[in-house]
Amino acid sequence: MTSKEKRGVFRQPDQEAIRLAQSIIDEARYGALAVIDPETRGPIVTRVGLAPAHDRAPLLLVSDLSPHTDALRQQSACSLLLGDAPTKGDPLAFPRITLQANAHFVDKAEYRERYLTHYPKAQLYFDFADFHLVRLSIISALLNGGFGKAFKLSATDLLTEGDPST
Amino acid sequence: MTSKEKRGVFRQPDQEAIRLAQSIIDEARYGALAVIDPETRGPIVTRVGLAPAHDRAPLLLVSDLSPHTDALRQQSACSLLLGDAPTKGDPLAFPRITLQANAHFVDKAEYRERYLTHYPKAQLYFDFADFHLVRLSIISALLNGGFGKAFKLSATDLLTEGDPST
Numbered sequence: 018m019t020s021k022e023k024r025g026v027f028r029q030p031d032q033e034a035i036r037l038a039q040s041i042i043d044e045a046r047y048g049a050l051a052v053i054d055p056e057t058r059g060p061i062v063t064r065v066g067l068a069p070a071h072d073r074a075p076l077l078l079v080s081d082l083s084p085h086t087d088a089l090r091q092q093s094a095c096s097l098l099l100g101d102a103p104t105k106g107d108p109l110a111f112p113r114i115t116l117q118a119n120a121h122f123v124d125k126a127e128y129r130e131r132y133l134t135h136y137p138k139a140q141l142y143f144d145f146a147d148f149h150l151v152r153l154s155i156i157s158a159l160l161n162g163g164f165g166k167a168f169k170l171s172a173t174d175l176l177t178e179g180d181p182s183t
Numbered sequence: 184m185t186s187k188e189k190r191g192v193f194r195q196p197d198q199e200a201i202r203l204a205q206s207i208i209d210e211a212r213y214g215a216l217a218v219i220d221p222e223t224r225g226p227i228v229t230r231v232g233l234a235p236a237h238d239r240a241p242l243l244l245v246s247d248l249s250p251h252t253d254a255l256r257q258q259s260a261c262s263l264l265l266g267d268a269p270t271k272g273d274p275l276a277f278p279r280i281t282l283q284a285n286a287h288f289v290d291k292a293e294y295r296e297r298y299l300t301h302y303p304k305a306q307l308y309f310d311f312a313d314f315h316l317v318r319l320s321i322i323s324a325l326l327n328g329g330f331g332k333a334f335k336l337s338a339t340d341l342l343t344e345g346d347p348s349t
Contacts, residue, residue, distance in 0.1 A: 026248045047274035049215030049264045051226035054283070059260030060217035060226040061283060064268065064327070066275050082192045082333065084325065094225030098215045102230065104267070107304040108213035109232050117220070117227060138273040142330075159250065161230070164308075167248065 027159060027169035034168045038160045038175060041114045042073055045099040046136055050077065052088035052095045061088065065097075068135030071179030074152055075099075075116070076128055078139055081147040089151060093119045097153065112162045114170075118153035125150040131183050193325060193335035200334045204326045204341060207280045208239055211265040212302055216243065218254035218261045227254065231263075234301035237345030240318055241265075241282070242294055244305055247313040255317060259285045263319065278328045280336075284319035291316040297349055 030038070047066050054061040063085050065077045075097060079086045089095060100113030125143075128150050133140055142148055155172040162168070196204070213232055220227040229251050231243045241263060245252045255261060266279030291309075294316050299306055308314055321338040328334070
């Protein structure tokens with residue numbers, strides 16, 4: 018089976034799937050960010066704090082002390098996994114979404130209010146000089162709503178028409 | 184600042200850090216797995232179920248329906264993020280570990296008892312023909328014990344002398 022045929026297991030999303038995907042992004046305050054390690058050229062995945070921009074594009078607050086920050090400066094292609102795994106039940110039965118995206122470093126001050134409204138605890142470190150704000154341009158997404166419920170979504174399915182600069 | 188200098192922010196682990204890292208791996212039943220997407224060559228991160236082998240190497244149960252499985256067959260370099268983010272408090276203040284590893288597809292039957300003892304809910308699908316077992320050979324690890332507590336660990340710090348074949 019080729020990867021193309023396998024991609025066939027991902028269904029076209031219906032309204033319910035789109036709403037689920039959007040709500041996972043709206044509620045996520047952290048995620049697993051995968052980037053390319055500039056030293057090994059292999060992937061590396063770390064936890065990041067985040068909030069949604071007005072159009073729902075994820076905003077990541079990243080520190081120079083974390084390996085993902087330097088990696089994103091060198092290669093903007095990245096992936097973000099969102100969705101809590103509850104402590105009870107099979108973690109694979111709970112919904113999560115994988116975004117494939119490009120990262121852009123943006124003006125932190127512009128997004129300050131939006132970010133801190135959604136992630137007030139970041140007030141402790143948001144303004145530190147070694148913290149930066151990264152905005153993800155979503156390319157595509159895979160929603161896994163639990164066993165047998167896999168959907169492939171586009172950026173258009175996820176984003177709203179909110180002001181993309183905030 | 185070069186990446187090499189930045190690496191200096193990762194401390195050498197003491198016994199407490201090593202114990203914390205080991206316990207995160209021992210207790211994890213799921214993680215965020217980053218692989219290289221064979222189509223885009225960018226990273227892609229998805230949720231996987233897992234259990235520790237006798238020597239603490241992570242064992243992942245992966246399905247042909249998930250994009251990571253085909254990706255790992257084509258490029259074994261991967262990364263795994265482990266550690267729960269509690270629902271209260273800043274998710275960045277809670278410990279997690281990033282492993283960099285190589286993935287090896289192994290004989291599923293050999294690890295059946297070990298896997299299902301740690302992950303009994305997988306009995307529903309462990310024996311399905313499209314599920315495979317992958318064992319990670321750890322190359323190195325980054326432990327983030329919360330703000331300002333970052334350690335770089337080696338495979339030797341994490342693995343025990345348990346029988347590596349189970």
